Amino acid sequence: MRARNRELLGLLPASLLIVAGFGAVFLQEQTKLGDLSLTYGAIFLGLCLAAHVIIRLRLPDADPYLLPIVAVLASIGLVVIYRLNETLARDQAQWFVIGLIAFAATIVLLRDYRVLERYRYVIAAASLFLLLLPRVPGIGQQANGAYLGISLGPVNFQPAEFAKIGIIIFLASYLRDTRALLVSRKRFGITLPRLKHIGPLLLVWGLAMLMLVFIRDLGSSLMFFGGFLAMLYVATDRLIFPVVGFGLFGVGAWFFASTVGHVGDRVSAWQHPFDPKLYEQIGGSYQIAQSLFAQADGGVWGQGFGQALVSVGDSPILPAAQTDLIYAVIVNELGLIGGIALLLIYVLLIERGFRIAVLARDSFSKLLATGLTTVVALQVFVIVGGVTKVIPLTGVTLPFVSYGGSSIVANFVIVALLLLISDRARREARR
Amino acid sequence: MNKPIIRVFALLLVLFGLLAYFTTRWTVIDRAQLQDNPQNKRQLLAQQKIERGSIIAAPGTILARSVKRPDGTYSRRYPTAGLFAQSVGYSFLNPGTAGLERFYNGELTGRTQGLDQTLRKLQGKREQGNDLQTALDPQAQQVALDQLAGRAGAVVALDPQTGRVKVMASVPGYDPNLLRSAKATSALNSAAGAPLLNRTTAGLYPPGSTFKVVAATAAIDSGLFEPDSVVNGDNGVVISGVPLNNDGGEAYGDIDLTTALTQSVNTVWAQVGERVGKRRMDRYMKRYGFGSPVVVDLPADERLASGDYCTVDGRRKIVSATASCVDIGRTAIGQDKLLTTPLQMAMVASAIANRGVLMRPEIGTRTIDPEGRTAYQNKPQQFSRVMSAASADKLTAMMTRVVQEGTGTAAALDGIDVAGKTGTAERDVINNITQPWFIAFAPATDPQIAIAVTIEKTVGGFGGTDAAPIAKAVMESLLR
Numbered sequence: 034m035r036a037r038n039r040e041l042l043g044l045l046p047a048s049l050l051i052v053a054g055f056g057a058v059f060l061q062e063q064t065k066l067g068d069l070s071l072t073y074g075a076i077f078l079g080l081c082l083a084a085h086v087i088i089r090l091r092l093p094d095a096d097p098y099l100l101p102i103v104a105v106l107a108s109i110g111l112v113v114i115y116r117l118n119e120t121l122a123r124d125q126a127q128w129f130v131i132g133l134i135a136f137a138a139t140i141v142l143l144r145d146y147r148v149l150e151r152y153r154y155v156i157a158a159a160s161l162f163l164l165l166l167p168r169v170p171g172i173g174q175q176a177n178g179a180y181l182g183i184s185l186g187p188v189n190f191q192p193a194e195f196a197k198i199g200i201i202i203f204l205a206s207y208l209r210d211t212r213a214l215l216v217s218r219k220r221f222g223i224t225l226p227r228l229k230h231i232g233p234l235l236l237v238w239g240l241a242m243l244m245l246v247f248i249r250d251l252g253s254s255l256m257f258f259g260g261f262l263a264m265l266y267v268a269t270d271r272l273i274f275p276v277v278g279f280g281l282f283g284v285g286a287w288f289f290a291s292t293v294g295h296v297g298d299r300v301s302a303w304q305h306p307f308d309p310k311l312y313e314q315i316g317g318s319y320q321i322a323q324s325l326f327a328q329a330d331g332g333v334w335g336q337g338f339g340q341a342l343v344s345v346g347d348s349p350i351l352p353a354a355q356t357d358l359i360y361a362v363i364v365n366e367l368g369l370i371g372g373i374a375l376l377l378i379y380v381l382l383i384e385r386g387f388r389i390a391v392l393a394r395d396s397f398s399k400l401l402a403t404g405l406t407t408v409v410a411l412q413v414f415v416i417v418g419g420v421t422k423v424i425p426l427t428g429v430t431l432p433f434v435s436y437g438g439s440s441i442v443a444n445f446v447i448v449a450l451l452l453l454i455s456d457r458a459r460r461e462a463r464r
Numbered sequence: 465m466n467k468p469i470i471r472v473f474a475l476l477l478v479l480f481g482l483l484a485y486f487t488t489r490w491t492v493i494d495r496a497q498l499q500d501n502p503q504n505k506r507q508l509l510a511q512q513k514i515e516r517g518s519i520i521a522a523p524g525t526i527l528a529r530s531v532k533r534p535d536g537t538y539s540r541r542y543p544t545a546g547l548f549a550q551s552v553g554y555s556f557l558n559p560g561t562a563g564l565e566r567f568y569n570g571e572l573t574g575r576t577q578g579l580d581q582t583l584r585k586l587q588g589k590r591e592q593g594n595d596l597q598t599a600l601d602p603q604a605q606q607v608a609l610d611q612l613a614g615r616a617g618a619v620v621a622l623d624p625q626t627g628r629v630k631v632m633a634s635v636p637g638y639d640p641n642l643l644r645s646a647k648a649t650s651a652l653n654s655a656a657g658a659p660l661l662n663r664t665t666a667g668l669y670p671p672g673s674t675f676k677v678v679a680a681t682a683a684i685d686s687g688l689f690e691p692d693s694v695v696n697g698d699n700g701v702v703i704s705g706v707p708l709n710n711d712g713g714e715a716y717g718d719i720d721l722t723t724a725l726t727q728s729v730n731t732v733w734a735q736v737g738e739r740v741g742k743r744r745m746d747r748y749m750k751r752y753g754f755g756s757p758v759v760v761d762l763p764a765d766e767r768l769a770s771g772d773y774c775t776v777d778g779r780r781k782i783v784s785a786t787a788s789c790v791d792i793g794r795t796a797i798g799q800d801k802l803l804t805t806p807l808q809m810a811m812v813a814s815a816i817a818n819r820g821v822l823m824r825p826e827i828g829t830r831t832i833d834p835e836g837r838t839a840y841q842n843k844p845q846q847f848s849r850v851m852s853a854a855s856a857d858k859l860t861a862m863m864t865r866v867v868q869e870g871t872g873t874a875a876a877l878d879g880i881d882v883a884g885k886t887g888t889a890e891r892d893v894i895n896n897i898t899q900p901w902f903i904a905f906a907p908a909t910d911p912q913i914a915i916a917v918t919i920e921k922t923v924g925g926f927g928g929t930d931a932a933p934i935a936k937a938v939m940e941s942l943l944r
Contacts, residue, residue, distance in 0.1 A: 267468040312503060326506050328490040329498035342510055350509065369491040373484050380480055387473040391466045399465050403472065410476045414483065421486035 036097040036459075037089045043101030044085065047108050048078040054112030057338045076126075077108060080133055087137045091144075092456035094463065096389060099455070102382045103433055103448055107441075109375065110434035113362060116339050117355050121436050128438040132445035139449035146453045150397060153206040160199030161240070163192035193253055194430075194443035197260070197408055198450070204261060205400035208268040212396065216269050234265065251286060251299060252415040252427025258282050260408040267403045268396070303425035320352050324361040324420045327351055328372075335368030355436040357428050360420045375434075376417070383410045389451055392458040402454050405447045508557055512537040517572045517593035517831070519552055519564055521600045522630070527552050528565065528640075540565075542640045547605055550662035551632040551762070551827060554640040559649045563662070564827060566763045568596050571831045571840060594831040594839045599628035604941040608633035611934040617919035618663040618806040621938055624814040624905060624914040626844040627823030629760065630942055631915075632807075634663040665758050665767045668803040669918060672887030672927065673728045673871075674901045675798030677812055677859065680725060680733075682740045682748040684858055685820075685851035689736060691858050692720045701731040703793035708734050711888075722862045726870030728886060730797050737796020745792055746785035751850040752815060752822065755784060758807050759847060760825040770804035798887060810916035811847075813903040816863070816883070817911030820856040822847040864908045872902065874932035877940060881908035884935065886927030896924045902931035906939050913942045 052074035081104050088095055107129060115122035143149070149156065166183050182191050208215075215231065240257075262275040290300045302311050302318035306325065311318040327350075330336060341362050343354050351358050364372040386406025393399045409432050416435075419426035430440035490498065498504060515538050519528040527548055530538040540555050553563015561569060569575075574593035601621075608619035612635045621631035636659040642648040652660055661667065683689040697716030700707040710716065710730050716723075724732035737745065746755075749771065753759060757767040771782045774789035785795060794800035807825060815822035824847040833839040851859075863883035866872045871886040884904030891897045900922055905914040915938060917931040 263472045267465055267472060270465070270468050307501060307503060309503075322503060325490050325498055326501070326504045328487065329495045329504075330506055331491050332495060333492060342506055350506070364487060364491060369487055372487045372491070376480055376484055376487075380477065383473065383476060387469055390469045396465065399469065403469055407472060407476070410479075414476070414479045417483045418479075418486075421483060421490060423482055423486050 036095070037085070037093060040088065040097035040100055041082075041085055043098060044078070044081045044104055047081065047101055047104035048074055050105060051077045051108035051112060054108065054338075055115065058112065058116045077104075077111070080130065084133055084136060087140055088452060091140050092452050094459040095452040095456035096385055096459070098381070099385050099448055099452060102378060102385065103445075105378055106382070106433035109363075109378075110359070110431075110436075113359060113366075113434070114355050114436050117343060117362065121355055124438070125436050125441070128441045131438070132441040135442045136445040136449045139446050140453065143450075143453060146401075146450060146457075147395075147397060149202050150206040150209075153203045156199045157203035160196040160203065163196040163199070164240075166192045190439035191437070192439070194439040195446075197257060198405070198443060198446060200257065201260060201264070201404035201408060202401065204264050205397055205404055208264055208400055209396040212268040215274075216271055234261075250427050250429075251290075251425060252419060252429045255282075255286075255424075256408060256411045256415050256429065259411045260404050263407040264400050264404045267390075268400060299425040299427065303422060306422065320358070321419075321422060321426050323351050324358050324426070325422060327358070327361045327365040328421070331365040331368045331372075333369045335364070335366050335371055338366050341365040353428070356430060357416065357426065357435075358420060359431055359435050360417050363434075376413075379410070379413050379432075386410075386451055389455040389458060392462060393454055394458060394461050398454045398458065402451060405451055409444065409447060505557060508560065511555075511569075511573050512539075512557060514538065514573050514591040514593055516540065516555065517574070517595040519568075519572075519596045519598065521548075521598055521602045523602070525602045527598070527600070527602075528555075539644070540640075544602060545639045545641060546637040547602060547609070548600060548632070549637040549640055550634045550660065550766075551600070551629075551664075552640070554643050556643050558646055559643060559653075562660075563762060563766065564596065564598070567761050568828060568831070572596060574834075592834040594833050596828050597830050597832060598827050599623070599626075599630055599829050600632070600827065601630045601942060604631045604938055605633055607941040608934070608938045609635065609637070611937050612919070615919050616657055616663070616921065617917070618667055619915070619917050619934060619938055620664045620807045620810040621913055621915040621942060622810055622814055622825055624817035624823065624911045627814070627825045627847070628829065628844070629825055629827045630913065631938055632662075632664050632827065634661070634667070662762070662766050663920075664806045665760060665762055667805060667920075668768055668770070668773075669806070669899055669901075669920070670802060670889035670891070671770075671798040671804040671809055672889035672899065672901050673730075673733075673798055674809055674812070674885050674887035674903045674916075674927070675802060675804070676725060676728065676733045676796065677816070677863065677885050677903065678749060678752060679737050679740065679745070679796035680721065680859055680862065681752075681816070681851050681855065682744050683721070683736045685748070685855035686740065686744055688739060688744075689721055691722045691862055694718050694720050695724065695732045695735055697724060697729040697732045699731065701735060703731075703734045703738065704791040708793070722865055725862045725885070726865045728866075728871050733797045734793035738793045740792075740796070742786045742790065742792045745795065748850065749785055751848045753808060753811050753847060754804075755782065758805050758811075758825075760807060761827050761842070768805055770802075770808040772801040773803050774801055798889065806916045806918050809901070809903050809918075810914055813884075813905045813916060814914035815848075815850040816856050816859045817905035817914045818856075819853040820849055820851040822850050860908055863904075867904070871926075871928040872904070872932050874928055875902060875904055875936045875939075877906060877936060877943070880906055880943065882906040882936075882939070883908040883911075884932065886932060888926045888928075891921060897921050898923075898925055900925045900927040900930040902927050902935045904932075904935050904939065906943065913939055915939060 055073045084100055111122060111125055114125050262278045266275045290297050302321055305311055306318040306322040312322055343351050354362050383406055390399050390402035393402055412429055412432055416429045416431050418424040430437045432444045516530045518526050521527050526543050528542050531541050533539055551563055553565040555561040555565040572593045608631050617635055619631055619633040622629050636657045638652050638659040697719045699710050699713050699715045708731055716729050754771045757769045769782050772785055772790045773780050774783045791800045795802050824845040826842050828842050830838050830842055831840040860883050863885055864881055867875050867882045867884045872884040875882050875884050882904055887901030889899040891899050899920055901918045903916045905911040915935050917935045919930055922930050
């Protein structure tokens with residue numbers, strides 16, 4: 034079967050899922066089961082088809098599974114958000130449309146994505162600017178001690194979501210140029226690059242630390258820095274770089290955890306979620322403790338869709354259920370089975386991403402695909418790991434599932450870039 | 465460059481494995497622990513949406529019911545206020561649940577309904593729990609509370625033939641409706657006299673001479689003694705190396721066991737206890753239920769075990785009567801290290817009343833589902849056969865004499881034979897503080913009711929003068 038036909042067929046399960054999902058919510062809410070769920074399913078299918086047509090026209094050789102996987106994730110997200118709050122789901126659906134527009138725009142405008150290399154310093158500067166934007170007085174916003182969002186009139190968005198794409202593009206381009214230089218000089222038997230080559234990379238480390246200071250978010254900086262180290266390792270094939278990198282990050286994180294109150298609070302809440310003092314404290318361990326309680330109630334099979342206890346009256350039991358804790362809601366309702374299934378879908382997505390990186394012919398494409406995929410994977414790890422108490426809980430979104438406009442749009446751009454790389458790689462491979 | 469790419473993928477797979485493992489940990493491995501965490505209110509919150517079943521007393525009086533709040537959740541109301549406070553318990557988001565409310569939580573919330581509840585849910589009907597029917601008698605309970613008249617103490621009455629609990633009074637009490645407010649709850653928690661404590665099952669007191677009935681059971685049922693066996697009842701008999709005195713230092717000379725019980729002669733029963741020995745005494749105590757938490761349908765942490773409490777390795781704990789720290793002579797007269805719950809002593813009376821067969825005490829009789837069908841029948845169950853029917857008859861005759869002409873005449877009822885035994889435990893010899901007891905059953909010929917009464921502290925009071933009249937009033941109310 035041709036790649037595009039496989040993609041078309043792959044969209045079917047996503048559409049069935051969203052029809053079944055909305056149907057289940059209607060049943061649960063005990064309003065009459067109208068044709069509304071079918072309508073939602075049809076609109077969703079229509080949007081997916083539009084995306085499919087764009088890919089068919091512009092990227093006929095691109096990976097056929099990425100779009101269906103993303104559609105499945107998005108439909109899970111829409112249904113769960115709809116079940117939590119109808120208004121938010123409508124917002125999310127609108128963001129989904131905007132995300133698809135960004136997706137189409139990326140594909141149409143970046144016919145040859147390698148032109149990005151030409152603007153790498155502009156992109157890097159713009160990304161830095163975006164990262165620091167939330168600290169600009171007047172538009173910056175602080176939530177739970179972290180500076181992640183900005184507000185422009187009616188629109189709130191998290192510039193870091195877009196900054197991460199820009200930084201990866203910059204790094205892919207920069208590392209393509211310097212990878213040979215980074216490993217060329219040996220001193221005392223170990224690879225020791227010159228300062229002028231390693232300098233910009235130390236700058237990135239400094240940037241990650243700066244993010245800890247300015248944005249005060251451990252999760253985001255772990256995501257950025259992890260993506261950077263993965264690219265550095267792929268570029269040089271020297272384990273020493275990521276090992277030293279993680280060491281430096283660890284030292285920095287430890288330092289800030291013990292000096293920046295908000296980061297330290299998150300760490301102690303992670304270590305002792307049931308400590309009565311931390312539990313009562315505002316911004317303490319209440320959220321993580323409730324997340325664990327919700328998951329425990331889910332058990333193996335879950336409470337059933339729409340059964341999760343999210344709030345009593347107006348007081349929420351699961352704070353930020355639609356964003357940070359959406360994984361806890363899913364595990365509560367669909368159980369361990371549902372949680373593992375969701376993780377497996379992400380593994381499929383990541384596998385496609387790395388396959389694209391492996392297939393790609395040139396270094397820039399390989400590094401770009403690796404970076405984008407790693408950042409998405411680490412974002413899943415940071416938020417699911419936070420919710421399941423593997424690491425301290427910090428507020429990043431679960432890609433394509435959590436409520437959040439900037440996240441949806443940025444992630445669609447990432448998928449578009451991966452498809453662009455994939456189309457080129459597969460066409461070249463066929464030749 | 466492909467090799468490092470695959471390695472990065474492998475590392476991420478390991479990280480995702482970690483996520484899967486931790487999800488498994490919270491949903492399966494540590495599940496019960498998380499659900500039992502006191503900070504976890506999810507189960508309780510979920511139950512607020514269920515119309516909890518009512519708790520109903522014997523004549524149909526509602527002891528606990530659910531009322532719907534404007535937000536669609538339900539809240540608990542206790543129409544009889546403090547009447548059955550500690551036994552019915554309470555069920556609120558804070559401070560949680562206690563008593564019957566806790567023990568029958570599954571039934572009251574309908575979780576045991578299984579398929580029926582699922583069907584009702586699918587039909588969109590509201591969730592409704594089962595009602596709990598009890599054998600509790602509000603009128604007799606009120607008499608018991610009136611009689612205790614604010615003095616700390618306890619009254620337990622049960623039907624010896626079925627084990628049904630009719631009266632379970634513990635003073636001081638509280639109004640469970642007040643527990644809706646957090647302030648009242650914390651006030652009650654630290655209040656003097658521990659009103660939240662169910663003294664009938666969790667109050668441990670020296671039983672005094674009421675325990676002589678247990679010694680008599682061991683003595684007669686084992687065949688070592690007969691009611692007319694003669695023992696010397698002089699004052700100052702040396703027991704375990706220390707001379708023992710009778711009440712008022714009286715010397716009785718050679719008397720039979722019936723007289724010794726009627727007059728509650730310490731020296732006779734202490735000698736009997738020594739003759740019976742630790743092993744035999746231990747066996748009969750176990751048959752009565754001593755040595756393990758008193759059995760009744762209340763939560764485990766509201767029930768304590770009766771028996772000898774010794775300090776072992778710096779910690780006070782219950783030991784069997786065979787332990788070396790036990791003075792068996794003084795145990796036989798309810799002194800030394802012996803501590804009992806009032807319910808345990810009511811069980812002693814109940815076993816003799818039911819001709820040697822001890823029935824399991826139960827408060828709940830059945831649960832009724834929302835369609836009015838019996839969901840669960842709590843059938844009377846035998847706890848143990850303590851003694852032969854013949855031995856029980858002999859003990860009944862002896863205990864009847866106690867009320868007819870001995871220390872327990874204050875419990876006598878008009879035209880009805882009462883079998884009983886008084887007890888007066890010394891709590892503070894210098895200030896003459898005593899703990900009066902009375903255990904009894906009636907009618908002696910066809911027992912309908914077995915009872916235990918105690919008052920924690922009186923100045924110079926006796927079982928016969930202070931506790932027996934309370935037992936009389938409660939029995940009168942129950943036999944009306």
